[in-house]
Amino acid sequence: xxxxxxxxxxxxxxxxxxxxxxxxxxxxxxxxxxxxxxxxxxxxxxxxxxxxxxxxxxxxxxxxxxxxxxxxxxxxxxxxxxxxxxxxxxxxxxxxxxxxxxxxxxxxxxxxxxxxxxxxxxxxxxxxxxxxxxxxxxxxxxxxxxxxxxxxxxxxxxxxxxxxxxxxxxxxxxxxxxxxxxxxxxxxxxxxxxxxxxxxxxxxxxxxxxxxxxxxxxxxxxxxxxxxxxxxxxxxxxxxxxxxxxxxxxxxxxxxxxxxxxxxxxxxxxxxxxxxxxxxxxxxxxxxxxxxxxxxxxxxxxxxxxxxxxxxxxxxxxxxxxxxxxxxxxx
Amino acid sequence: xxxxxxxxxxxxxxxxxxxxxxxxxxxxxxxxxxxxxxxxxxxxxxxxxxxxxxxxxxxxxxxxxxxxxxxxxxxxxxxxxxxxxxxxxxxxxxxxxxxxxxxxxxxxxxxxxxxxxxxxxxxxxxxxxxxxxxxxxxxxxxxxxxxxxxxxxxxxxxxxxxxxxxxxxxxxxxxxxxxxxxxxxxx
Numbered sequence: 276x277x278x279x280x281x282x283x284x285x286x287x288x289x290x291x292x293x294x295x296x297x298x299x300x301x302x303x304x305x306x307x308x309x310x311x312x313x314x315x316x317x318x319x320x321x322x323x324x325x326x327x328x329x330x331x332x333x334x335x336x337x338x339x340x341x342x343x344x345x346x347x348x349x350x351x352x353x354x355x356x357x358x359x360x361x362x363x364x365x366x367x368x369x370x371x372x373x374x375x376x377x378x379x380x381x382x383x384x385x386x387x388x389x390x391x392x393x394x395x396x397x398x399x400x401x402x403x404x405x406x407x408x409x410x411x412x413x414x415x416x417x418x419x420x421x422x423x424x425x426x427x428x429x430x431x432x433x434x435x436x437x438x439x440x441x442x443x444x445x446x447x448x449x450x451x452x453x454x455x456x457x458x459x460x461x462x463x464x465x466x467x468x469x470x471x472x473x474x475x476x477x478x479x480x481x482x483x484x485x486x487x488x489x490x491x492x493x494x495x496x497x498x499x500x501x502x503x504x505x506x507x508x509x510x511x512x513x514x515x516x517x518x519x520x521x522x523x524x525x526x527x528x529x530x531x532x533x534x535x536x537x538x539x540x541x542x543x544x545x546x547x548x549x550x551x552x553x554x555x556x557x558x559x560x561x562x563x564x565x566x567x568x569x570x571x572x573x574x575x576x577x578x579x580x581x582x583x584x585x586x587x588x589x590x591x592x593x594x595x596x597x598x599x600x601x602x603x604x605x606x
Numbered sequence: 607x608x609x610x611x612x613x614x615x616x617x618x619x620x621x622x623x624x625x626x627x628x629x630x631x632x633x634x635x636x637x638x639x640x641x642x643x644x645x646x647x648x649x650x651x652x653x654x655x656x657x658x659x660x661x662x663x664x665x666x667x668x669x670x671x672x673x674x675x676x677x678x679x680x681x682x683x684x685x686x687x688x689x690x691x692x693x694x695x696x697x698x699x700x701x702x703x704x705x706x707x708x709x710x711x712x713x714x715x716x717x718x719x720x721x722x723x724x725x726x727x728x729x730x731x732x733x734x735x736x737x738x739x740x741x742x743x744x745x746x747x748x749x750x751x752x753x754x755x756x757x758x759x760x761x762x763x764x765x766x767x768x769x770x771x772x773x774x775x776x777x778x779x780x781x782x783x784x785x786x787x788x789x790x791x792x793x
Contacts (some may be wrong), residue, residue, distance in 0.1 A: 334674070335638050335672035335674050336672075337670065337672070340670045341636075341670055343667075344635075344636075344667065344668050344669065344670045347667040347668045348631055348632060348635075348668030349629075349631060350629060350631075436623075437623060439690075440622050440623040440688055440689060441623075441631070441688065442635050442688045444690075484628060485627075485628025485629045486623070486628055486629070488628075489624045489627040489628040490624065492624045492627050493731045493732055526742075527742050529741045529742070530741075537740060537741050537742075539740070539742050553738075553740045553742070577737060578735060578736075578737070584627055584628055
């Protein structure tokens with residue numbers, strides 16, 4: 276009885292009323308929610324990751340408008356049919372034919388041609404332009420070095436990244452989604468080919484200069500070519516230039532026989548300094564000094580003037596006609 | 607960092623694809639405007655579509671504009687960017703002018719940049735133009751011409767009084783003191 280009395284007092288007081296309402300009467304999340312979510316999560320885990328939905332399968336998708344906007348965004352004029360062809364991967368055609376066969380059509384008809392022709396064209400344009408551009412911009416850099424930079428620029432990873440950032444991911448017709456790196460790279464080459472066919476090779480070269488060569492912005496060009504034995508190479512170059520035999524000399528040392536030892540080595544030929552480098556021991560420092568001397572010979576110092584990304588394309592086109600440059604093309 | 611920005615995306619200023627070094631490419635790829643044809647909070651969006659949308663599309667031919675009516679649901683604007691980012695902006699109860707401003711803002715962004723915490727306001731990929739520091743970097747140049755061994759440089763820097771010297775000094779003092787006391791007694 277006494278318990279009832281206390282309870283009635285509690286109910287009548289306003290503070291207790293609020294407390295009871297909040298804690299007992301209004302449960303905000305129902306009891307079934309947590310177990311249900313758990314079960315959904317468990318089943319989803321069993322099913323594995325879901326495929327990423329293709330953007331082109333959404334209701335708000337207009338392929339023609341997208342293709343048109345793609346060209347305008349890049350400030351280029353494309354022939355729409357050619358641009359559309361540039362985005363058709365071989366795998367897509369194979370997939371579509373298989374689909375038609377599975378339905379029962381024995382001779383599948385597809386009004387699509389894949390981009391392999393355009394890829395080839397784009398590939399040759401890329402090679403021509405990049406190699407000639409590099410030869411003009413870095414005249415003292417050896418052929419192997421230019422080959423290294425070229426290989427980096429036309430590698431699938433770099434081209435795929437550029438291609439992705441131009442928005443080709445959703446436009447490409449391929450069996451996989453998101454498209455593979457090779458497909459992305461190929462379609463970029465095809466876009467260059469399509470551009471050359473629709474508005475001339477000069478525009479295509481400008482496109483390559485503006486979007487692909489600019490990858491070298493703020494990069495050290497020496498990184499793309501690994502010299503195995505820099506001292507030997509330096510000796511060869513000195514022999515070619517008829518300079519004296521290069522010899523390494525210790526300029527300074529600090530903290531000998533400690534963990535923080537540092538050596539400063541310079542390379543000299545005929546008492547003239549070629550370059551200098553630092554290292555934690557003498558062999559490393561000598562190697563660094565040799566590399567520095569090579570950089571001085573190649574004019575690719577760490578503080579070199581940036582490459583000219585606004586170089587007029589006519590210069591490259593003129594150089595392309597010379598046989599000496601054309602021989603470098605095959606890389 | 608404030609507590610309320612714990613879940614805010616954070617990072618550094620970045621430009622996709624060296625944009626602007628060769629040529630500038632607008633980063634907004636497509637815009638989807640979703641709205642209701644009858645509901646009141648879509649009124650601003652409907653007015654925008656009736657009056658400004660065609661002009662917007664003409665001025666930005668590189669942006670694909672989609673209009674998506676849906677019954678009894680709140681309006682929103684969704685921008686998709688070339689770097690794969692998506693910016694969803696609820697547009698309920700916004701006026702025509704406000705929507706015009708938001709959609710024009712999207713054309714100069716490359717993602718949801720207003721909800722982003724910059725860890726630093728400066729970003730460089732070339733940390734040092736002068737080259738890496740070494741112990742030999744800022745050497746005093748006259749030091750190169752010194753011949754060793756050099757007496758001046760070889761001098762002991764901190765000369766402290768030795769114990770012998772101290773004792774001698776104390777002894778000297780005591781002698782002096784005893785001499786003076788003897789003289790005083792004679793007087």
